[in-house]
Amino acid sequence: MMNIVLLSVLLAGFGSQILKLLILLVRHRKLSWHDVLLTGGMPSSHAAFVVSLATIIYLTEGVSTLFVMSLVFAIIVLRDAFGVRRSVGLEGKAIQQLFKMHHLKSKFHYSMGHTPLQVFVGSLIGFGTAVLVHYYVLIA
Numbered sequence: 001m002m003n004i005v006l007l008s009v010l011l012a013g014f015g016s017q018i019l020k021l022l023i024l025l026v027r028h029r030k031l032s033w034h035d036v037l038l039t040g041g042m043p044s045s046h047a048a049f050v051v052s053l054a055t056i057i058y059l060t061e062g063v064s065t066l067f068v069m070s071l072v073f074a075i076i077v078l079r080d081a082f083g084v085r086r087s088v089g090l091e092g093k094a095i096q097q098l099f100k101m102h103h104l105k106s107k108f109h110y111s112m113g114h115t116p117l118q119v120f121v122g123s124l125i126g127f128g129t130a131v132l133v134h135y136y137v138l139i140a
Contacts, residue, residue, distance in 0.1 A: 004137050005056050012052035012129035016045040016122055044114045046081045047122030048129070050074035055130035078123065081114045 020041050054070040061067055099106050114122070 004060065004133055005053070008052045008056040008130045008133040009049055011133065012126040013045050013049035015129065016043045016048035016125045019043060019125070020045065040114055040118075042118045042121060043125055044081055044119045044122030046077055047114070047119045048126040050077045051123040051126030052130045053126075055127050056134060059130060059134040078119055082116050082119045083113070 020043060023042055050070075051074055054067065054074045057064070057067045057070045098104075
């Protein structure tokens with residue numbers, strides 16, 4: 001039997017990434033290789049990964065040292081996803097607009113962080129996946 005912590009994290013993280021691709025496909029009617037590596041967007045797979053990790057550890061171990069460590073890690077990642085990374089992405093977008101305005105060519109690339117809603121939805125996916133994996137394994 002697979003480790004349920006690993007199963008939960010993989011299902012939440014990659015499941016949210018697949019959902020993100022499906023949303024892009026519906027919205028734009030096409031996908032590219034760039035979309036597979038895209039950061040940002042709905043839902044946040046970063047949030048899904050870390051919330052699933054903290055939740056499944058809590059469900060299997062309760063309030064333990066490992067749970068507290070995973071919770072602190074999750075809080076840092078979540079805050080970074082919609083805080084620092086979002087700000088840097090907005091600044092990158094502004095720099096790109098300056099390049100266009102002054103007709104400058106550049107291979108400048110920026111990545112947008114997440115909106116709070118994208119992080120919230122990713123967190124819900126992570127939490128729900130952990131709960132489902134935990135209770136499915138208990139029943140099976």
